[in-house]
Amino acid sequence: xxxxxxxxxxxxxxxxxxxxxxxxxxxxxxxxxxxxxxxxxxxxxxxxxxxxxxxxxxxxxxxxxxxxxxxxxxxxxxxxxxxxxxxxxxxxxxxxxxxxxxxxxxxxxxxxxxxxxxxxxxxxxxxxxxxxxxxxxxxxxxxxxxxxxxxxxxxxxxxxxxxxxxxxxxxxxxxxxxxxxxxxxxxxxxxxxxxxxxxxxxxxxxxxxxxxxxxxxxxxxxxxxxxxxxxxxxxxxxxxxxxxxxxxxxxxxxxxxxxxxxxxxxxxxxxxxxxxxxxxxxxxxxxxxxxxxxxxxxxxxxxxxxxxxxxxxxxxxxxxxxxxxxxxxxxxxxxxxxxxxxxxxxxxxxxxxxxxxxxxxxxxxxxxxxxxxxxxxxxxxxxxxxxxxxxxxxxxxxxxxxxxxxxxxxxxxxxxxxxxxxxxxxxxxxxxxxxxxxxxxxxxxxxxxxxxxxxxxxxxxxxxxxxxxxxxxxxxxxxxxxxxx
Numbered sequence: 001x002x003x004x005x006x007x008x009x010x011x012x013x014x015x016x017x018x019x020x021x022x023x024x025x026x027x028x029x030x031x032x033x034x035x036x037x038x039x040x041x042x043x044x045x046x047x048x049x050x051x052x053x054x055x056x057x058x059x060x061x062x063x064x065x066x067x068x069x070x071x072x073x074x075x076x077x078x079x080x081x082x083x084x085x086x087x088x089x090x091x092x093x094x095x096x097x098x099x100x101x102x103x104x105x106x107x108x109x110x111x112x113x114x115x116x117x118x119x120x121x122x123x124x125x126x127x128x129x130x131x132x133x134x135x136x137x138x139x140x141x142x143x144x145x146x147x148x149x150x151x152x153x154x155x156x157x158x159x160x161x162x163x164x165x166x167x168x169x170x171x172x173x174x175x176x177x178x179x180x181x182x183x184x185x186x187x188x189x190x191x192x193x194x195x196x197x198x199x200x201x202x203x204x205x206x207x208x209x210x211x212x213x214x215x216x217x218x219x220x221x222x223x224x225x226x227x228x229x230x231x232x233x234x235x236x237x238x239x240x241x242x243x244x245x246x247x248x249x250x251x252x253x254x255x256x257x258x259x260x261x262x263x264x265x266x267x268x269x270x271x272x273x274x275x276x277x278x279x280x281x282x283x284x285x286x287x288x289x290x291x292x293x294x295x296x297x298x299x300x301x302x303x304x305x306x307x308x309x310x311x312x313x314x315x316x317x318x319x320x321x322x323x324x325x326x327x328x329x330x331x332x333x334x335x336x337x338x339x340x341x342x343x344x345x346x347x348x349x350x351x352x353x354x355x356x357x358x359x360x361x362x363x364x365x366x367x368x369x370x371x372x373x374x375x376x377x378x379x380x381x382x383x384x385x386x387x388x389x390x391x392x393x394x395x396x397x398x399x400x401x402x403x404x405x406x407x408x409x410x411x412x413x414x415x416x417x418x419x420x421x422x423x424x425x426x427x428x429x430x431x432x433x434x435x436x437x438x439x440x441x442x443x444x445x446x447x448x449x450x451x452x453x454x455x456x457x458x459x460x461x462x463x464x465x466x467x468x469x470x471x472x473x474x475x476x477x478x479x480x481x482x483x484x485x
Contacts, residue, residue: 006040006108006111006112006115007108007111007112007115008040008041008108008112009104009105009108010040010041012101012104012105012108013039013040013041013044013105014044014088014091014092015091015092015097015098015101016098016101016102016105017044017047017048017051017088018088018089018091018092018095019092019095019097019098019101020051020061020098021051021061021062021063021066021085021088021089021092022089022092022095023095023098024060024061025095026095026098027051027055027060027061030098030102031051031052031055031061032052032055034048034052035109036048036049037109037112037113038105038106038109039105039109040108040109040112042078043078043079043080043084046070046073046075046078046079047066047070047079047085047088050066050069050070050073050075050079051066051069053069053073054066054069063085063086063089066085067082067085070085110145113145114142114145117141117142117144117145120141121137121138121141124137124138125138132290135300136294136296136297136300139296139297139300140294140296143296143299143300180195181195181196182194182195182196182197182198182199182201182357183196183197183224183228183230183313183314183357184196184223184224184228185197185219185220185223185224186219186220186222186223186224186227187417187430187432187441187443188443189430189431189443190417190419190430193419193422193425193426193428193430194389194419194422194425195425197220197314197357197359198357198388198424199355199356199357200351200352200355200356200357201351201357201358201388201389201423201424202344202347202348202351202357202358202360202386202387202388202389203357203358203359203360203387203388203389203391204320204359204360204361204362204377204383204387204389204390204391205217205359205360205361205362205391205393206361206362206363206364206372206376206377206383206390206391206392206393207363207364207372207392207393207394208363208364208372208398209363210398211393211394211395211398212393212395212415212434212439212441213318213319213361213362213393214236214238214239214247214318214361215247215251215434215439215440215441216393216417216441217316217318217359217361218234218244218247218248218251218316218439219251219440219441220314220316220359221234221248221285221314221316222248222251222252224313224314225283225284225285225314226252226279226280226283229284230284230313230314231284231286231305231309231311231312231313231314232284232285232286232312232313232314232315232316233286233288233298233301233302233305233312233314233315233316234285234286234287234288234315234316234318235287235288235290235293235298235315235316235317235318236287236288236289236318237289237290237291237292237293237317237318237319237322237323238318238319238322239289239318240289241287241289244287244289245280245287246260247439248276248280248285249273249276249277249280250273250438250439251438251439251440252276252279252280253269253272253273253275253276253438254272254438254440255269255272255273255276255438256269256437256438257437257438257439258437259437260273284309286305288301291322292322292323292324293323293324294323294324294325294343295323295325295343295346295347295350296346298315298317298350299346299350299353299354302315302350302354302356303354306354312354312356313356314356314357314359315350315351315354315356315357315358315359316358316359316360316361317347317358317359317360317361318361319360319361319362319363320340320343320344320347320360320361320362320363320383321340321362321363323343324339324343325339325342325343325346337382340382340383341382344360344382344383344385344386344387345382345386347360347386348386348387348388360387362377362383364376364377364392371392371394371418372392372394372418372420373392373420374390374420374421377390384421387421387423388421388422388423388424389419389421389422389423390419390420390421391417391418391419391420392417392418392420393415393416393417394415394416394418395414395415395416395434396410396411396414397410397411397412397413397414397434413433413434413435413436414431414433414434415431415432415433415434415441416429416430416431416432417429417430417431417432418430431444432444
């Protein structure tokens with residue numbers, strides 16, 4: 001092969017087209033999945049497009065229908081003429097080896113794509129882009145090629161391998177109910193419904209501003225990493241790293257953030273903070289506070305982290321509407337909806353590729369007086385479509401008037417987590433308590449009890465110790481989430 005030619009095999013391309021021309025089964029198996037850029041020679045690309053047009057019209061692709069289509073399109077001579085088409089069929093006595101021909105054609109197509117991407121990366125680097133922009137561009141070029149080649153074929157169940165695997169999973173669960181348990185969230189009623197956060201799932205936590213989306217997500221990260229030794233990557237587009245760590249410290253130490261920021265901590269609380277700080281230092285929580293990041297950049301950083309640590313267990317992103325897709329055409333509202341759709345699709349692909357649960361936070365529309373529902377997800381229905389689990393946070397206290405609070409109709413700290421979509425399980429409602437001082441959600445002893453007396457006690461002087469969440473909400477027997485009616 002001459003040095004100035006891109007990788008290709010004319011023989012393999014001709015043999016593959018010949019197989020398509022003489023075997024209807026091969027046409028059914030692979031024709032629709034073949035792309036024009038798989039073929040290097042222009043004549044072969046024209047022949048492929050004509051074959052696909054004939055096949056789409058529900059006709060058999062043979063020498064006569066193919067020639068007729070090329071003539072109709074005015075491409076017969078550019079495709080090599082009738083003699084060339086005849087030689088394709090006559091030179092391929094059998095379609096038995098079509099898979100080998102297809103592997104060669106696809107291999108060369110990927111190598112050509114990598115060469116073109118490398119040239120684009122070189123040109124981009126020569127423009128003197130900022131470090132992160134240059135790296136992000138290079139990673140996206142390779143990531144796009146990887147996405148295109150990461151496909152699976154349509155296969156039957158005759159060999160029984162997948163069926164046996166599913167039955168083994170059921171047997172494992174029967175022998176040990178926790179055998180396939182995902183990452184525990186620390187909220188036992190939520191874990192009972194979801195069986196933990198499962199690998200490759202995209203979990204969307206949505207709420208209006210000020211409801212505690214970030215707090216709930218970081219409570220889950222805190223429990224997974226500090227109590228279960230998991231490795232988590234946190235991408236905070238809204239909040240700087242220092243504020244995220246501030247929340248983690250106060251939540252894990254069960255110390256009032258207000259008192260910490262006003263310098264009114266007592267000795268016990270300082271001790272708890274120091275202990276929590278030591279535990280955080282030894283944890284595997286990694287935080288990125290880049291203000292504008294794309295799914296491709298997140299995937300790249302997660303790959304590197306997984307490579308360095310040997311594993312990655314959880315990804316949290318705060319939040320979807322602040323992300324960019326990396327695409328340029330995002331001028332109008334319509335295009336923004338397309339961009340959000342592209343972002344959520346890439347997040348789901350990322351969860352599947354990394355094989356970890358991805359928690360992505362999302363805003364709800366502000367104009368909303370009723371209970372949150374899927375149609376309230378802001379900017380795109382694609383969030384609902386791509387997510388495996390969608391959960392809403394509702395805290396009546398956050399929107400209540402002074403009169404409502406004084407009347408006692410609204411219970412202080414009451415919160416409800418609604419599982420509105422669960423692709424692989426049940427939906428339901430989980431009642432929680434929000435401890436505002438420590439920005440922490442906690443389980444309640446009984447899913448329908450009013451606020452415990454300890455929670456309603458007036459604040460004591462700053463020199464006295466306050467009851468922590470564990471004191472206000474003692475250990476409990478497993479109850480269960482409240483299922484939808």
